[in-house]
Amino acid sequence: MMRARTRKPARKRPRSHRKEPRGRTANRYRAYPTDEQLVLVKRFGGSCRFVKNLGKEQRDLAWRYGHHSLSYTVQSKEILALRNDSECGTWLREVPAQILQQALVDLNRAYQSFFDGIAGYPQWTRYSGWYSFRDPQDVKLRVKSRRWAEVKIQGLGWMKVRYHRPMQGAGIKSATVVMEPDGKVFISVLAEFHRRQPAKPLVEDWESAVGVDRGVKVAVAAKDGLGNADLIDREMWTPGERKRLRRLEQARERKKSAREKANREIAKENKDREARGDTPLAALAKSRNQEDTERQIAALHARARRRRKDFTEQVSTMLARDHRLSAFEDLHIKSMTASARGSVDAPGKNVHQKAGLTRAILDKGWYALEHRTGEKQVRHGHLHVVVPAPGTSITCPECAHVDKESRVSQSMFVCTNCGYEAHADLNAAEVIRERGMKLALAGGTPVAAHQGTNLGPTLVGAEPGAVGAGQGCGNEETGTSAVEGAA
Numbered sequence: 001m002m003r004a005r006t007r008k009p010a011r012k013r014p015r016s017h018r019k020e021p022r023g024r025t026a027n028r029y030r031a032y033p034t035d036e037q038l039v040l041v042k043r044f045g046g047s048c049r050f051v052k053n054l055g056k057e058q059r060d061l062a063w064r065y066g067h068h069s070l071s072y073t074v075q076s077k078e079i080l081a082l083r084n085d086s087e088c089g090t091w092l093r094e095v096p097a098q099i100l101q102q103a104l105v106d107l108n109r110a111y112q113s114f115f116d117g118i119a120g121y122p123q124w125t126r127y128s129g130w131y132s133f134r135d136p137q138d139v140k141l142r143v144k145s146r147r148w149a150e151v152k153i154q155g156l157g158w159m160k161v162r163y164h165r166p167m168q169g170a171g172i173k174s175a176t177v178v179m180e181p182d183g184k185v186f187i188s189v190l191a192e193f194h195r196r197q198p199a200k201p202l203v204e205d206w207e208s209a210v211g212v213d214r215g216v217k218v219a220v221a222a223k224d225g226l227g228n229a230d231l232i233d234r235e236m237w238t239p240g241e242r243k244r245l246r247r248l249e250q251a252r253e254r255k256k257s258a259r260e261k262a263n264r265e266i267a268k269e270n271k272d273r274e275a276r277g278d279t280p281l282a283a284l285a286k287s288r289n290q291e292d293t294e295r296q297i298a299a300l301h302a303r304a305r306r307r308r309k310d311f312t313e314q315v316s317t318m319l320a321r322d323h324r325l326s327a328f329e330d331l332h333i334k335s336m337t338a339s340a341r342g343s344v345d346a347p348g349k350n351v352h353q354k355a356g357l358t359r360a361i362l363d364k365g366w367y368a369l370e371h372r373t374g375e376k377q378v379r380h381g382h383l384h385v386v387v388p389a390p391g392t393s394i395t396c397p398e399c400a401h402v403d404k405e406s407r408v409s410q411s412m413f414v415c416t417n418c419g420y421e422a423h424a425d426l427n428a429a430e431v432i433r434e435r436g437m438k439l440a441l442a443g444g445t446p447v448a449a450h451q452g453t454n455l456g457p458t459l460v461g462a463e464p465g466a467v468g469a470g471q472g473c474g475n476e477e478t479g480t481s482a483v484e485g486a487a
Contacts, residue, residue: 025169025193029149029161031177031185037156040094041179044155045131047095048103051079052125055107072108076101096154102134102174129181129298139175141167141189151175151187161187169193181298198381201324209325209440211433213392213425214369216360217410220315221425223433224323229426234311236304236363248297255290304363312368320376320384327436328370329389337361387435396420397430 033041055075062070079100083092092100113119140152149163153175169191176188207225214220220232237245263283270280319326337358342348370386377384393413395402401417408414413427422430 023193024173024190026188026190027165027167027169028186028188029151029163031151031187032160032162033156033185037159038179038185040156041177041185042131044095044099044133044177045179047092048099048133049125049127051100051103052107055079055104056122056124059111072104075104075108079104094155096135098137099133099135099154102136105136106134129294131179132176134174134176136174139172139189141172151189153177153187159187167191180302182295182302183298184302198379201381203322203324203380203382206324206437208323209327209433209437210319210323211327211429211431211436212319212370212373213329213428213432214331214364214366215425216357216364218425219311219364220369221423221429222319223426223429225433229423229429231423231425232315234307236307236311241300241303245297245300248293248300252290252293252297255287255293259284259286259290308363308365308368312365312372316369316372316376319373320380320382323382325383325385325436325440326373326377327385327387327432327439328373329392329432330386331366331389333361333367383440385436385439387432387439392428392431392435393424395431397427397434 055070058075058078059070062068080097082089083095083097083100107122110119110122114121135153138152138154141149142152142158143149143163145163147163149161150158151161152158156177167189171192173190173192175190177185178188179185205226210222210224212220212222218231218233221230222232223229266281266283273280339358340348340351340354342351348354374384391402394404394407396406396413396415396418398420399415399418401415403416406413406415407424409424411424412421413424414421
């Protein structure tokens with residue numbers, strides 16, 4: 001008689017041996033290359049730009065004339081063959097093969113993101129004063145002292161970096177070298193680390209949910225359910241820097257116009273020389289004075305860019321850490337900052353005013369603030385929602401009355417129905433917060449935004465997932481599309 005075999009319960013693996021989700025973190029350091037390394041950084045960056053553009057041209061032509069797509073494997077073999085060609089690929093040999101292949105990996109990822117619908121069609125990599133490349137293999141970092149370290153990059157050797165903070169993570173995966181237009185070089189070292197999902201939210205009080213309104217006069221207006229309201233702003237340019245920038249840009253345009261005028265005269269002279277059989281004159285190149293002017297302009301823009309990044313990181317950290325939920329408007333910033341110049345047949349209107357508004361929007365860093373806040377919310381176990389934007393600045397949070405006349409001025413809101421008064425930006429932040437709460441409690445997703453007056457369920461004391469807490473409300477005001485019975 002055979003005995004039935006009983007299966008032993010699986011032993012629970014000790015926590016120290018359990019597989020935890022892995023993530024990657026970037027450690028960015030300021031680099032101080034030697035003169036020889038600085039030249040190689042420019043050459044490596046230029047070669048990678050050439051490889052990306054060549055790969056894009058191959059893919060576009062293959063699809064246009066053959067209706068087939070090229071894979072990374074095929075292009076990688078072709079670029080290696082070009083690199084080893086003794087006639088036309090000699091200048092590519094000084095760049096390690098892995099760095100050139102990584103440029104094709106980035107191009108392939110860009111096309112894949114386009115096909116997945118999460119990014120636009122890949123554009124040409126133009127010369128803009130930026131040089132960047134990525135080394136995906138054999139990157140090493142050694143600490144020399146409390147303030148200095150060295151990073152080993154293929155083809156460059158050991159490069160000195162400012163070790164302002166210890167490197168987070170273990171197991172270096174790659175390193176990206178970036179040279180900005182002002183001449184400063186940075187190295188971003190990508191390392192692997194064990195990413196633990198938060199066991200519970202850092203803040204569990206739903207009244208701490210915050211609505212964020214982004215503006216031009218005031219960069220951030222935030223208001224939560226606890227009565228806390230903040231108007232946060234920072235000027236990225238000082239008055240002196242703006243005046244200096246204008247003087248430098250005028251000097252650059254004067255030098256450029258003078259050179260173009262001289263080249264036109266030289267072109268006319270060359271026609272006469274060609275008729276006489278004389279040697280043509282060479283066109284004038286960019287002068288050192290103009291290059292120095294452009295370098296000073298780039299330094300001013302780099303200073304403002306770093307202030308903007310610092311402001312974005314500080315505000316996004318505060319919003320993500322201290323609030324259970326953050327709600328932002330669904331602003332189509334790319335369309336908002338597009339040029340209004342139009343075409344010859346249909347010229348635009350108020351082009352200069354629109355250009356000023358575009359500069360102000362980009363200067364405040366609207367997209368970066370929303371993007372970074374959403375990333376940090378997940379780390380703390382909090383929620384991040386994006387709500388439709390129409391009507392947020394002209395809606396009363398007390399009586400839900402919508403009227404353009406309620407917006408008395410840029411900074412003042414007075415409801416024409418109930419007489420409610422508040423700062424216009426803080427009023428918009430309150431409306432955004434209410435829409436975000438309704439969207440989160442309904443468990444829906446934003447749909448095409450169109451204005452409505454349905455206020456939806458009462459939120460006071462409601463918990464996510466509770467019966468009647470916004471389930472299946474179909475709220476037109478918040479753009480909610482929720483399935484009935486969904487949490």
